[in-house]
Amino acid sequence: xxxxxxxxxxxxxxxxxxxxxxxxxxxxxxxxxxxxxxxxxxxxxxxxxxxxxxxxxxxxxxxxxxxxxxxxxxxxxxxxxxxxxxxxxxxxxxxxxxxxxxxxxxxxxxxxxxxxxxxxxxxxxxxxxxxxxxxxx
Amino acid sequence: xxxxxxxxxxxxxxxxxxxxxxxxxxxxxxxxxxxxxxxxxxxxxxxxxxxxxxxxxxxxxxxxxxxxxxxxxxxxxxxxxxxxxxxxxxxxxxxxxxxxxxxxxxxxxxxxxxxxxxxxxxxxxxxxxxxxxxxxxxxxxxxxxxxxxxxxxxxxxxxxxxxxxxxxxxxxxxxxxxxxxxxxxxx
Amino acid sequence: xxxxxxxxxxxxxxxxxxxxxxxxxxxxxxxxxxxxxxxxxxxxxxxxxxxxxxxxxxxxxxxxxxxxxxxxxxxxxxxxxxxxxxxxxxxxxxxxxxxxxxxxxxxxxxxxxxxxxxxxxxxxxxxxxxxxxxxxxxxxxxxxxxxxxxxxxxxxxxxxxx
Numbered sequence: 001x002x003x004x005x006x007x008x009x010x011x012x013x014x015x016x017x018x019x020x021x022x023x024x025x026x027x028x029x030x031x032x033x034x035x036x037x038x039x040x041x042x043x044x045x046x047x048x049x050x051x052x053x054x055x056x057x058x059x060x061x062x063x064x065x066x067x068x069x070x071x072x073x074x075x076x077x078x079x080x081x082x083x084x085x086x087x088x089x090x091x092x093x094x095x096x097x098x099x100x101x102x103x104x105x106x107x108x109x110x111x112x113x114x115x116x117x118x119x120x121x122x123x124x125x126x127x128x129x130x131x132x133x134x135x136x137x
Numbered sequence: 138x139x140x141x142x143x144x145x146x147x148x149x150x151x152x153x154x155x156x157x158x159x160x161x162x163x164x165x166x167x168x169x170x171x172x173x174x175x176x177x178x179x180x181x182x183x184x185x186x187x188x189x190x191x192x193x194x195x196x197x198x199x200x201x202x203x204x205x206x207x208x209x210x211x212x213x214x215x216x217x218x219x220x221x222x223x224x225x226x227x228x229x230x231x232x233x234x235x236x237x238x239x240x241x242x243x244x245x246x247x248x249x250x251x252x253x254x255x256x257x258x259x260x261x262x263x264x265x266x267x268x269x270x271x272x273x274x275x276x277x278x279x280x281x282x283x284x285x286x287x288x289x290x291x292x293x294x295x296x297x298x299x300x301x302x303x304x305x306x307x308x309x310x311x312x313x314x315x316x317x318x319x320x321x322x323x324x
Numbered sequence: 325x326x327x328x329x330x331x332x333x334x335x336x337x338x339x340x341x342x343x344x345x346x347x348x349x350x351x352x353x354x355x356x357x358x359x360x361x362x363x364x365x366x367x368x369x370x371x372x373x374x375x376x377x378x379x380x381x382x383x384x385x386x387x388x389x390x391x392x393x394x395x396x397x398x399x400x401x402x403x404x405x406x407x408x409x410x411x412x413x414x415x416x417x418x419x420x421x422x423x424x425x426x427x428x429x430x431x432x433x434x435x436x437x438x439x440x441x442x443x444x445x446x447x448x449x450x451x452x453x454x455x456x457x458x459x460x461x462x463x464x465x466x467x468x469x470x471x472x473x474x475x476x477x478x479x480x481x482x483x484x485x486x
Binding site: 245246280281282283284285286288289290292293294297298300301304305307308310311314315318319 | 358359360361362363364365401404405408409412422423424425426427428429430434439440441443444447448451452454455458459461462465466469470
């Protein structure tokens with residue numbers, strides 16, 4: 001039992017850190033009522049996903065394993081025993097980062113338009129004004 | 138107390154505890170021979186005299202039928218293992234002693250043989266592995282593209298189609314913000 | 325122009341911004357041609373866009389808008405994407421229909437230099453510059469859209485809050 005905990009929880013600490021960040025962002029997106037705080041939660045969520053994916057690519061962390069170096073060709077290091085870090089997740093996550101930035105920009109533009117229409121950013125006050133319009137007052 | 142933060146907290150704790158089922162399958166942190174980094178294990182076969190075939194440079198028929206049983210045939214767009222199109226090389230290293238199967242893929246302007254399968258002998262069985270794609274990137278980047286930077290070469294040439302789509306995404310985001318926020322002749 | 329009247333001039337900030345902006349742009353251009361070391365198109369384009377944000381923060385937004393007008397912005401955005409997609413189509417045309425889309429070695433320059441050096445030249449000088457131009461112009465345009473404020477908007481906001 002203790003062996004299972006040590007092997008799967010303490011040695012894979014990078015995945016657990018990333019999961020904790022993901023849950024913080026997820027909670028902020030659901031439970032907060034200010035629209036800007038929801039957007040900050042979205043940004044934290046996306047950053048945690050990039051961290052999870054890039055930490056899959058690491059090779060060698062010391063303690064007897066070979067060290068990993070940046071994926072740029074380095075003949076001298078290969079003779080001394082270094083290994084390259086896997087370059088494929090870096091490539092895929094570069095695309096992801098740019099898409100996250102574009103999504104955040106369009107979401108902020110939508111928040112500006114909502115403020116110009118209703119005069120407030122709180123979610124509850126916007127719903128009240130919408131229900132008043134529906135009831136016909 | 139309001140209802141929404143309590144429901145959100147309970148659902149977050151439940152989702153976090155679901156990860157315990159997943160954490161056994163995720164590869165270890167910093168493992169140089171895990172499936173995303175090096176190779177994936179396909180199957181293992183009893184070795185009875187098959188090594189002499191591999192040393193001579195011919196793939197035995199039982200391995201070939203087993204590989205095609207799994208689904209690595211020509212119809213599924215995998216390279217074929219016919220006579221004369223592959224070579225077998227012996228590889229020595231620390232902890233990695235076995236035979237590499239190099240196959241000629243025949244893509245346009247990309248000459249040469251490529252490492253595809255890796256056969257290793259352990260106890261009395263022969264284990265067959267398949268190399269992942271980053272192994273080809275690391276070994277052939279300097280020779281095929283004269284670029285020391287593997288990440289840029291991967292973005293612009295090996296995965297160039299994805300980068301074209303992503304530049305379109307940035308362009309579309311800039312245009313949609315213009316459509317939302319400019320009215321009545323502003324700016 | 326009431327927003328501009330509240331904005332005072334500060335000698336220290338303006339001097340430091342004037343000193344730093346050319347070096348930031350030069351560094352961004354160095355990062356953009358990233359085939360010998362770390363770097364790439366997206367990273368370099370973002371660094372040059374950051375230099376424009378520094379100029380607007382130090383000098384005011386009307387001056388910043390006159391330094392980077394709308395026509396140049398649209399030209400940079402479209403030219404970057406045009407270069408990238410155009411190289412792909414050029415590879416199909418030059419090889420008379422044999423090569424695929426975005427296979428850089430089909431260009432006739434490879435008869436002079438060789439396949440590997442042709443690919444290096446195409447990546448570093450055409451594709452990365454195209455990506456960098458599009459990303460820079462898009463981020464600067466996004467920043468100006470989100471930060472501009474007119475007087476008519478302030479009056480409208482006041483009416484809705486009543």
